[in-house]
Amino acid sequence: MGKTSLATVVAHRLAGAYPGGVAGVAVADDSTADELLGSVAAGFGVTRPQDLTGRPALLFVDGVDRAPAAVGAAMAELLKQVPRLRFLATGRQPTGLAEERVWPVIPLATPPVTLSAGTVAELVPYPAIGLLLERLGRVRRTRLAPQEIAPLAALVRHLGGLPLAIELAAARGRVLTIPEILGSYADRSPRAVVPLQVVVAESYxxxxxxxxxxxxxxxxxxxxxxxxxxxxxxxxxxxxxxxxxxxxxxxxxxxxxxxxxxxxxxxxxxxxxxxxxxxxxxxxxxxxxxxxxxxxxxxxxxxxxxxxx
The missing domain is CATH 1.10.10.10 (Winged helix-like DNA-binding domain superfamily/Winged helix DNA-binding domain)
Structure with a gap:
C-alpha cells in the first residue's frame, strides 16, 4: 500500500494507546502554519492545541512535502505547546525536526523473472501482487483467468513495485484484462504513461x-x-x-x-x-x-x- 494507506492503518491500530484521541490533517500546497494549527485544534475538538496538554494524543499529518516549511513550523510549535502529542507524518521527504524518526516506504517486492507460477496462490506471497489483487477486487468481480497469471507478475515487475503505480494500473482493470493493462504500458500508451509520469515527477x-x-x-x-x-x-x-x-x-x-x-x-x-x-x-x-x-x-x-x- 502507499504511504497514506499505510499510515491510516497504523493510526487506527494505535488509537487505543492515545486517550487524548487521534486526529488527522491533510496538507495542501498553500497551507500555512496557522491554518494547520487551527485544523489540529478542530480535529481534536478543542479550542486551542494547548488544551490537549496532559492527554497523550496522536496527530496524523498527510503530505508533508506539499508545504514543508509550514508543516515544520506548525509541528515545532505543537511540540512546545503539547509535549505529549505524537506525530505520524507522510511525505516524500522528512520534516527535518530533531526528534524525527524516518521509516522509508520502499517499492514492494515483486516475483522474480525466474519464477514460473502456474497459480495465483504462488504469487500472493509477494506484496506487490497482494496490493494489485486487492485493488483489482474493488473494480472487477470476475476471477483471474489462467492466461492472466503470468502477465500479472510481469505487470508488477514493470511497475517496479511502486504502490501508487500499481493502484493506477489496477484502476484500469475495470475495463481491461491483465494482459491488456500490461500491453498498454509496454506500448507506452500516453493514457497509461502520463499518470505514472506524474507520480515519478512529484518525487523527482x-x-x-x-x-x-x-x-x-x-x-x-x-x-x-x-x-x-x-x-x-x-x-x-x-x-x-x-x-x-x-x-x-x-x-x-x-x-x-x-x-x-x-x-x-x-x-x-x-x-x-x-x-x-x-x-x-x-x-x-x-x-x-x-x-x-x-x-x-x-x-x-x-x-x-x-x-x-
Missing part, C-alpha cells in the same frame, strides 16, 4: 539539481547495477555530487530506486522511473552524452549493462 522535483542530473545518467542502466557501476558512471559529477552512497540512499527513500541482495547489493530503476529520467535527459539535451558515458563503462558482474533505446 524534490531532488537537488545535481541529484536530478545523476538520476538522468543512471537511467542508462536497463537492468540491475552495483554501487561501483554508479560511481564509475557519475565520476565526472564529483564537483556537483557530494556522495554517491548518499544519492542512492535518497533515491531509495523517495521510492525512485529498488534494492536487492544482502551481500552483493544491486540497484535497479523501476521502468516508470527509468523512462521518465531518460525522457528528462533527452529534454535537457544530455541523452547522447549519457549513452557515451555508459558505453565507456567496463563489464560489471550482475549489473546487466544495456543502454536505453
Amino acid at each position: 522535483r524534490l531532488l537537488a539539481p545535481a541529484e536530478q542530473r545523476a538520476l538522468r545518467l543512471l537511467a542508462m542502466f536497463r537492468h540491475r547495477w552495483s554501487r561501483a557501476s554508479a560511481e564509475a558512471l557519475l565520476d565526472t559529477l564529483d564537483g556537483e555530487l557530494a556522495d554517491v552512497v548518499h544519492l542512492l540512499d535518497r533515491l531509495v527513500a523517495l521510492g525512485l530506486l529498488s534494492v536487492s541482495g544482502d551481500h552483493a547489493v544491486r540497484f535497479r530503476l523501476p521502468a516508470a522511473v527509468r523512462d521518465f529520467a531518460a525522457d528528462q535527459a533527452a529534454a535537457e539535451g544530455e541523452l547522447e552524452d549519457a549513452r557515451k558515458r555508459h558505453a565507456r563503462l567496463g563489464p560489471d558482474t550482475g549489473s546487466g549493462y544495456g543502454v536505453v533505446p
